[in-house]
Amino acid sequence: MSSLSEAIIHLAIDLFHQIRKSEKENIFLSPLSISSALAMTYLGARENTASQMQKVLHFNKIAENTRGGAAKEHVEKPGNVHHHFQKLLTELKKSTDAYELSVANRLYGEKEFRFLQEYMDNVQKFYLASVESADFKNAAEESRKMINSWVESQTNGKIKDLFPKDSLDSSTVLVLVNAVYFKGQWNQKFKEEHTAEEKFWLNKDTSKPVQMMKQTNSFKFVSLEDVQAKILEIPYKGEELSMLVLLPNEVDGLQELEDQLTAEKLIAWTSPQNMGKREVDLYLPRFKVEENPFLFLIKHIKTNSILFCGRVSSP
Template sequence: MRRSFVELYSHSLTVSANTTMDLRESITNQNDVAFSIANHILSNHSGNNNIVFSPLSLHVVLSIIAAASKGPTRDQILSFLRSKSTDNLNSSVSHLVTIVLADATPAGGPRLSFANGAWVDHSLSLNPSFKQLVNNDYKAVLASVDFQTKAVEVSKEVNSWAEKETNGLIKEVLPAESVDGSTRLIFANAIYFKGAWAEKFDAQMSKDHDFHLLDGNSVKAPFMVSKKKQVISAFDGFKVLRLPYKKGEDKRLFSMYVVLPDAIDGVSALLEKVSSERGFLERKLPYQAVSVGDFRIPKFKISFGLEASNVLKELGVVLPFKDGDLTEMVDSFVSQNLYVSSIYHKSFVEVNEEGTEAAAASAVTMACGCARFPTKIDFVADHPFLFLIREDLSGSVLFIGQVLNPLAN
C-alpha cells in the first residue's frame, strides 16, 4: 500500500538520523523560531515598512553554521533553533530540500527552486566529513575561489548565482564591499516560489478601495474581490484566511495565509501573540469553507533586505560572530580563527489575481580572525495584516511578511 507523504517523510528522517524524530515537533519548533524572528524584525527592523523574509532560508544558514562549529558556539545555535543535535538539523534540512522544496511543476503544481552554494578560498581545504555533508544533505554547489586577490569578482559571482536561482528577483544578496581579502568562505542559499491560485481572481472585478494606514491616513489601493466560498476561521480579535495554490499530482499542498487583526493597529499585538505561544498559529489555521459577504484582498509587491546577523545577535546568537569555534569545517589550523562576519538576507513577494511569486536569498560570509464558523463571514483586508506561505502537509513556513501599505514596494 502506498504510504502518505508524512509517513514517508517521518520514516526517512528516522532512518537517516538513526533515531526517532517526531516530524511535527521538529516543524513546530522551526516555525516557533520563525515567528520569534519575525516578531523581532517587525518590531525593531521594519521601520514601519512592508516586509517579507524566508525563515526557512535563515534556518538552513544557521544549520550549516552549527554543523561547522563545536563547543559553546554549536550549543548556542542548537538552543536557539530548539534542536537536540546537528544530526537532527542536517537530516531535517536534507529532507526539506529533497521532498518539501522539490520543484512541483512536473506534477502540475507550483514552481519551486531551493539551492545552496559554498564558495571556499583556495587556501583552505574542507574537512571531508563537512564536505560530504554539504554535498549530500544540503545539495550545495561548491566552488574554490580566490578571495585574497579577487574578492570583488567572487562577490559578483555569488550575486549572479542568487539572481539566477531566484528567477531574477534577488539581484544583490551581497551588498557592495561586503566581501574582502579577509573573507575565507561564503555559504548562500536561495529560494524561489511561483504558484497560481487554485481559484484565480477575476481581474475585471478588481477595484480600488481605501486601505487604512497605521498613522490614521488611508490610500486608494487595488483590491481583489470574490463572491465564492473561502476557507476562513474567526477568533477573538482576528481572522485567518487560507488561499490555496493549484495542486499538482503529488501530495504537497501550498497555501498563502492572511492573518487579519480586527483592529486597524492590531498587527503588532497579533504577531506578539502568535510568537509567544508554542504552535499558536498551527491551532488557528482554517479548514472549513464558508460563504462570504464582503471579501477584499489587496494586491501587493514587497522587496525587503536586512543584515540578519544583527537580528541574530540581538536575539542572543552571538558566539558564531566572535569566538567562531568553526573547527569542523576545514582541515587547517586557520579554522581556529574562523568566525562568521555577516549574514545577509533579501526577499521578494508579489501577490495578484493570478497567484504569488516569491523569492529569498541568504548569504553568510566567514572571515578569518477555538474557532467559530458563522454561516456567512466578511473578510476585508483593508488595514495592516500578516501573511505567510506554507506547505500544509509538512507544516513548513517558506515566507512570512506584513503589509502595512499595499502601494509601497
C-alpha cells in the same frame, strides 16, 4: 506537524518579533532560507557553539538531536536535524507544473583554504548544496560578482545584489548562500472584471487607494475571539502551497495581534481542528487580504513548513 517544521515556525516568530522592534513598515523574510543556511553552519559547529546554535534555532525540539556539531556518530544518526532537512529539501525540490519553487544552497570556499572533506560531503548530502571554489584572497570583488550572479539566476532576477560592494574581502574564507524563489497562481483565480480601486486603511484615519481584487468562495477560516482577529487560508494552484492571512478585526488592531503572537498560539490557531471551510467574501490588494493591515505566511502544506512570512502595513 514534524519537529523540523515546528522549529522553523519558532524561529520565524522569534525573527519577526526582533525585526518589528525597528521596522514599522512592511516586513518580508524567509524562515526556511535562514534556518537551512544556519543549519549548514551548525553542521560544522562544536561544543558550546553547537549548543548555542541548537537553542537559538530550536533544534533542541527535534528528536535525536541532543548533541550538536559534525561528530560522525551524531550526523549519521537517523532522526537528527540534518536528516530532517534532507527529507524537507528533497520534497521541496520535486518538480511540478502547478507553481515555481526553487530552493538552492551553495558553498563558496577560499581555494587556498583546506576544508574538512567530511563536512563538505555532508553539506552536499544533507543540504543538497553544491560546493564551489572562490579566490577571495586575490580576487574578492570578482568572487562577489560571481556569487551575486548565481543568486540572481536562482531567484529569477529578483535578487540582483545580495552582497554589496566591499562586503567580501581577502579575509573571507567561506560563504554559505541560500536562495529561495517562489511564483504561483491562486487556486481560485480572481476575475479581472472584479478588480477595482478601493481604500486600504493604514489606520483609522488614513487610507490609500489600491487595486483591490475580489471573489466569494469557500476557504479555510477561523475566528479568534480571544485576540479579536481571524485567519484565512488561500491555496495556490495545485493546493500544495497556501497563504495564511492573519487579520485583526479592527483597523488599528495589528500591533495587539503581533504582541500576542507566539509560535505555540500560531500552531494551535492553524491546526486542522480549528480551521474549517466557510464561504468568505475575499478582498485582496493587488501587490507583489482584506482592506486593513495584516500578517501573512506562505507554507508548504505537505511538510507544513513556513517558506515566507511577514507583515503588510502598506501595499
